[in-house]
Amino acid sequence: MYDTQVIIVGAGPTGLTLGIELARRSIAFRLIDIAKAPAPGSRGKGIQPRTLEVFEDLGVISSILAAGTPYPRLRVHLGPLSLRLGSLGGRKQATERVPYPNLWLVPQYRTEEVLRHRLAQLGGQVEFGTALEQVSARERGVEVHLSSGELVTAEYLIGCDGGRSSVRKELGLALRGETLDTEAAFVADVNIEELDHTDWHVWPFAKGGSIGLCPLPEPSLFQMMSPRKPAEGIDLAIHRVSGCDVTQIVWSSMYRPAVRMVDHLRVGRIFLAGDAAHLHPPTGGQGLNTGVQDAYNLGWKLAHVLRGGPESLLDTYEAERLPVAAAVLGLSKQIYRTRSLKRGDATNQLRLHYRTSMLSSGKPFGRLHPGDRMPDIRLADGTRLFDAMRGTHATEFTTGDGTRILIRPDGYIASIGGQPVAGFAGEPTHRVNGSRTSLECS
Ligand SMILES: Cc1cc2nc3c(=O)[nH]c(=O)nc-3n(C[C@H](O)[C@H](O)[C@H](O)COP(=O)(O)OP(=O)(O)OC[C@H]3O[C@@H](n4cnc5c(N)ncnc54)[C@H](O)[C@@H]3O)c2cc1C
Numbered sequence: 001m002y003d004t005q006v007i008i009v010g011a012g013p014t015g016l017t018l019g020i021e022l023a024r025r026s027i028a029f030r031l032i033d034i035a036k037a038p039a040p041g042s043r044g045k046g047i048q049p050r051t052l053e054v055f056e057d058l059g060v061i062s063s064i065l066a067a068g069t070p071y072p073r074l075r076v077h078l079g080p081l082s083l084r085l086g087s088l089g090g091r092k093q094a095t096e097r098v099p100y101p102n103l104w105l106v107p108q109y110r111t112e113e114v115l116r117h118r119l120a121q122l123g124g125q126v127e128f129g130t131a132l133e134q135v136s137a138r139e140r141g142v143e144v145h146l147s148s149g150e151l152v153t154a155e156y157l158i159g160c161d162g163g164r165s166s167v168r169k170e171l172g173l174a175l176r177g178e179t180l181d182t183e184a185a186f187v188a189d190v191n192i193e194e195l196d197h198t199d200w201h202v203w204p205f206a207k208g209g210s211i212g213l214c215p216l217p218e219p220s221l222f223q224m225m226s227p228r229k230p231a232e233g234i235d236l237a238i239h240r241v242s243g244c245d246v247t248q249i250v251w252s253s254m255y256r257p258a259v260r261m262v263d264h265l266r267v268g269r270i271f272l273a274g275d276a277a278h279l280h281p282p283t284g285g286q287g288l289n290t291g292v293q294d295a296y297n298l299g300w301k302l303a304h305v306l307r308g309g310p311e312s313l314l315d316t317y318e319a320e321r322l323p324v325a326a327a328v329l330g331l332s333k334q335i336y337r338t339r340s341l342k343r344g345d346a347t348n349q350l351r352l353h354y355r356t357s358m359l360s361s362g363k364p365f366g367r368l369h370p371g372d373r374m375p376d377i378r379l380a381d382g383t384r385l386f387d388a389m390r391g392t393h394a395t396e397f398t399t400g401d402g403t404r405i406l407i408r409p410d411g412y413i414a415s416i417g418g419q420p421v422a423g424f425a426g427e428p429t430h431r432v433n434g435s436r437t438s439l440e441c442s
Contacts, residue, residue: 004028007154010161011126014274014291016115021299023122034131041251042107042189042223046285050349052100054296063114068106069217075199097375135170158271165276171267177260186229188252193220194244203241257281259333265318278325283335284347286328300409313423320354359423362416374407380433393428399436
């Protein structure tokens with residue numbers, strides 16, 4: 001007997017997503033966080049198009065859209081001149097297959113608030129002020145010492161406890177890679193009432209290092225980023241470049257831009273997800289998004305196995321997510337090194353796929369391969385495929401002439417052509433019909 005089925009350590013975006021995934025499948029879990037209260041700070045503010053699709057499935061898309069804005073245009077200040085450039089987030093029109101084509105700006109504290117609210121709707125909660133202190137593997141399951149003095153047993157433990165992960169250290173896994181700068185970079189949320197709140201202001205040649213001020217979706221609030229903490233003080237550094245006064249410094253932090261990852265995401269019944277497993281520089285806006293999608297990949301598999309499915313399904317988590325983490329880290333590093341402003345298709349995470357996974361079978365259909373993200377399409381009855389896919393089930397899409405596509409609960413194509421799929425047979429499946437033409441256009 002176990003005290004609970006799963007222990008999730010860390011209630012950042014990764015742990016919260018995993019909590020929602022388990023809660024909506026009625027899996028018993030405890031979600032603990034060492035912090036006494038929710039974390040402040042805008043930090044990871046760029047939500048990528050693929051994550052917006054995940055958020056639609058989790059039932060939080062309207063709240064996330066309401067909490068954010070499109071990415072602002074860049075305004076580069078060079079002495080007396082200022083140059084208005086495009087936006088890092090893109091300005092594409094939504095299409096049938098890509099309903100959320102652009103990067104969406106939401107301060108991380110708001111994203112976490114929305115996810116916590118959804119978790120509460122599903123009956124879950126975060127136990128703040130509770131830290132993992134020690135974990136040991138049992139013959140089946142894990143035993144965990146918490147700072148509350150409790151000794152808790154569970155079938156699985158998931159470390160979503162960020163870059164300094166205690167779970168990772170307990171497992172003895174190293175974060176391999178490199179730090180991209182010898183000095184720590186600076187980030188802060190500041191109120192500046194006098195500064196234009198439309199554009200993302202950048203002073204590339206400010207004394208002591210560039211200064212960026214990105215407007216956040218709250219009046220007068222900006223995220224300040226600089227490669228160094230201004231020696232002369234935040235207020236003075238901002239006043240020097242903009243001529244405006246800072247009315248409040250709401251939050252500030254330092255971080256070391258790094259690209260690092262572990263070489264295993266699983267040790268027995270313990271898994272790592274999010275920053276606990278891979279550390280990104282902020283460039284390209286990938287860290288939070290990759291963590292959310294780790295959790296989205298793992299959640300349905302854990303639930304399936306806990307309901308009696310084959311344990312081997314859990315091996316596909318590392319097999320699928322480790323290459324994704326490596327690819328995304330390579331991209332973030334390249335953007336960091338080249339200071340490239342190009343984004344869009346490379347960073348939107350819509351093309352990430354699991355084509356080589358043991359869960360992917362069958363032949364390509366046009367541009368679609370087993371393992372690809374299933375695009376949204378119009379169904380025979382005029383409704384959207386994404387509406388039919390929303391929820392915890394798998395989906396079988398059939399065209400009039402018989403082509404069958406089986407879509408996993410996380411929206412990736414398991415099989416094309418109706419071949420049996422290893423690993424998650426028996427997962428509840430909704431059946432929908434559409435035309436070959438709509439599929440070919442996708
Ligand atoms: C300046 C900046 C800008 C960024 N911009 C972007 C962006 O635009 N897009 C993007 O995708 N990402 C961005 N990121 C990265 C993003 O913030 C992180 O990738 C994201 O927070 C990772 O989420 P996580 O849930 O994995 O970990 P975290 O958010 O670090 O959460 C880990 C949680 O675990 C808890 N914890 C730690 N130890 C224990 C313990 N022993 N017991 C219990 N709980 C514990 C912590 O209190 C914390 O709440 C940015 C980061 C920075 C610093």
